[in-house]
Structure formats: C-alpha cells, structure tokens
Amino acid sequence: MPATELVEHAVEVTGLVKRYGDRAVVDGLDLVARPGAVTAVLGPNGAGKTTTIECCEGLRKPDGGAVRVLGLDPHEDAAALRPRVGVMLQDGGLPTGIPAAQMLEHVARMYADPRSLDELTERLGLASFGRTTVRRLSGGQRQRLALAAAVVGRPQVAFLDEPSAGMDPQSRHAVWDLVRELRDEGVAVVLTTHLMDEAEDLADHVVVVDGGRVIAQGSVRDLVSSSDDRTLRLDAPAGLDVAAITAALARPGIAPLDVAEVSPGAYTVVGAVEPSTVASLTAWLAERGALATRLTVGRRTLEDVFLDLTGRTLR
Numbered sequence: 001m002p003a004t005e006l007v008e009h010a011v012e013v014t015g016l017v018k019r020y021g022d023r024a025v026v027d028g029l030d031l032v033a034r035p036g037a038v039t040a041v042l043g044p045n046g047a048g049k050t051t052t053i054e055c056c057e058g059l060r061k062p063d064g065g066a067v068r069v070l071g072l073d074p075h076e077d078a079a080a081l082r083p084r085v086g087v088m089l090q091d092g093g094l095p096t097g098i099p100a101a102q103m104l105e106h107v108a109r110m111y112a113d114p115r116s117l118d119e120l121t122e123r124l125g126l127a128s129f130g131r132t133t134v135r136r137l138s139g140g141q142r143q144r145l146a147l148a149a150a151v152v153g154r155p156q157v158a159f160l161d162e163p164s165a166g167m168d169p170q171s172r173h174a175v176w177d178l179v180r181e182l183r184d185e186g187v188a189v190v191l192t193t194h195l196m197d198e199a200e201d202l203a204d205h206v207v208v209v210d211g212g213r214v215i216a217q218g219s220v221r222d223l224v225s226s227s228d229d230r231t232l233r234l235d236a237p238a239g240l241d242v243a244a245i246t247a248a249l250a251r252p253g254i255a256p257l258d259v260a261e262v263s264p265g266a267y268t269v270v271g272a273v274e275p276s277t278v279a280s281l282t283a284w285l286a287e288r289g290a291l292a293t294r295l296t297v298g299r300r301t302l303e304d305v306f307l308d309l310t311g312r313t314l315r
C-alpha cells in the first residue's frame with residue numbers, strides 16, 4: 001500500500017532548525033502538506049524557503065527538529081523516497097552537457113511507469129529545443145525542462161522551487177495547468193514562489209515564512225479575509241503629502257488609515273475605508289488641483305497581506 005494512504009500529511013516538518021555557523025536560517029519551522037493539495041511557501045529573499053525545501057528533499061541535513069516525507073526520513077530513507085518524490089531545484093540542477101530531450105529520456109528510464117515523453121514535451125513546449133544541450137538553453141527553457149524531469153516519474157510528492165521564475169506568460173500558464181493536474185491526481189505539490197498571483201491561483205494552503213519561521217498560514221481566503229480592512233488604490237501626481245492625507249481622512253474614534261505612496265504617483269490607503277473616505281480624499285485632491293487618474297477600492301490581496309506581514313524593507 002502506498003505510504004500516502006497511511007499518512008494524512010505527505011510532508012510533515014516539525015520544529016526544523018538549520019544553522020550556518022552560529023546563525024539559524026531556519027529556526028523552529030513547522031509545515032505540513034497534504035496529498036492532492038498545492039502548498040505554497042512564500043517569504044522574502046533569504047527567509048529560509050529553499051533551505052526548508054532542501055531539508056525535505058534530503059539535500060540538507062537538519063540541525064534540529066524532524067522532517068517526514070511520506071512518513072519516511074528524507075536522509076535515511078533516501079533510496080525508498082527517490083522514485084516517489086519529484087524535485088525541481090531553483091538553479092535547475094540538471095546535467096548540462098547533453099541535449100535536452102536525451103536528458104529527459106535518461107531521467108524517464110529511471111522510473112517504473114514514467115509519463116509519456118511525447119505528452120510532456122508537447123504540453124511544456126520542449127520540442128523546439130530538444131536537440132540543444134542543457135547548458136545552452138534559455139533560463140525559461142531550462143526551467144520547463146527541470147519541471148518535466150521533476151514530474152516524469154509520476155511522483156507522489158513534488159517539490160517545486162520557484163517553478164515559473166523567469167518564464168514567459170505562455171509557459172507560466174502551461175506550468176500552472178500541469179500543477180493543477182498533479183494536484184487533481186492526488187500529488188502533494190509543495191512550491192515556493194514570489195509571485196502572489198501564482199499563489200492566489202494555485203495554492204490550497206499558503207505558508208508565509210520570515211526569519212526562518214512560519215509567521216502566517218492558511219488558505220488564501222483565510223489570509224486575505226482575516227481583517228475587515230479594505231485597500232483604496234489611487235493614481236495621482238507623485239509626491240503628495242501622505243501625512244496631510246492621513247490627517248484629512250481621520251475620523252474620531254476610528255484607527256487612522258495607513259496612507260502610503262508605494263511607487264511614484266501610486267498610493268494606497270489601507271484600513272476601514274468608507275464612502276466618506278473616498279469623498280474626503282477626492283475633496284482633498286480637488287482643493288489642490290490634483291487629478292486622480294484612477295481610484296479603486298477592493299478587498300485586500302495576498303500581496304497586501306504579505307507586505308503587511310513581512311514589511312517593505314528590502315532583504
């Protein structure tokens with residue numbers, strides 16, 4: 001009986017610690033991933049996502065905590081897990097000296113019941129560069145090949161580290177379709193991404209990591225509706241006085257709205273945005289002869305929540 005039928009969680013990480021020198025880059029991280037679900041791990045650069053995934057893949061040895069994949073230890077049971085786990089590394093990790101098609105055939109031969117190479121080649125658009133050596137592929141082509149290599153063996157768990165990074169929109173959609181299909185086939189897909197729309201579209205469960213720990217998790221819906229806040233987005237002349245806007249929108253007894261110029265001429269107002277907020281804001285602009293070229297009010301997006309949780313400072 002496959003181990004996925006024995007374990008509720010295809011991946012279970014408990015109190016994971018990984019240190020480099022005396023610095024813990026993963027610092028007590030807990031994470032679970034279910035079969036038949038996409039778990040998206042989000043976090044700023046250097047948050048510890050890849051390190052965590054690599055501990056799950058058996059590529060790095062934890063300094064503390066426990067990691068179970070299909071109920072097994074990624075290090076000690078590496079041989080048993082190899083045919084059941086697909087891995088797409090951030091840097092490709094593919095042998096570079098052989099043509100792409102040959103590389104994929106070689107990988108497919110390692111599995112008992114590989115996917116059809118014709119079908120994978122067709123859906124990921126690999127045919128046009130099958131004869132090109134891996135080293136000469138473009139970044140996006142190499143990513144698609146790495147994804148094909150990760151899934152060709154029909155894994156029960158697929159770890160995909162930034163699967164659509166550097167891809168054109170067509171490729172990204174092909175990748176998303178494949179990920180959804182894997183999920184529908186019962187695969188536990190664990191992916192990292194910096195693309196909030198990718199997480200919003202694909203993820204059944206989102207885990208936000210910062211400083212080597214999980215700082216929030218849940219479904220996208222849970223995360224974006226955990227507050228009643230709304231976001232007002234405004235396009236107007238650059239350099240408006242956000243402190244003055246904040247003061248103009250203030251209402252007695254209500255927490256001040258968070259007004260920011262997120263890029264030149266693009267403003268957000270976050271909080272309890274009411275009809276009167278819109279009226280006060282447009283009046284404030286009109287008094288200064290400033291034209292709003294766009295104004296929308298909507299629910300918070302995953303990106304809003306992510307920036308709230310992790311801040312705007314560059315890492």
Ligand SMILES: Nc1ncnc2c1ncn2[C@@H]1O[C@H](COP(=O)(O)OP(=O)(O)OP(=O)(O)O)[C@@H](O)[C@H]1O
Binds near residue numbers: 020045048
């Ligand atoms: N072999 C290593 N030796 C020392 N430090 C390392 C090593 N590998 C990773 N780190 C550090 O560990 C931290 C976490 O790195 P990791 O690659 O896990 O982050 P990440 O969340 O995947 O980031 P990104 O979004 O940029 O890919 C970083 O500060 C990185 O510099």
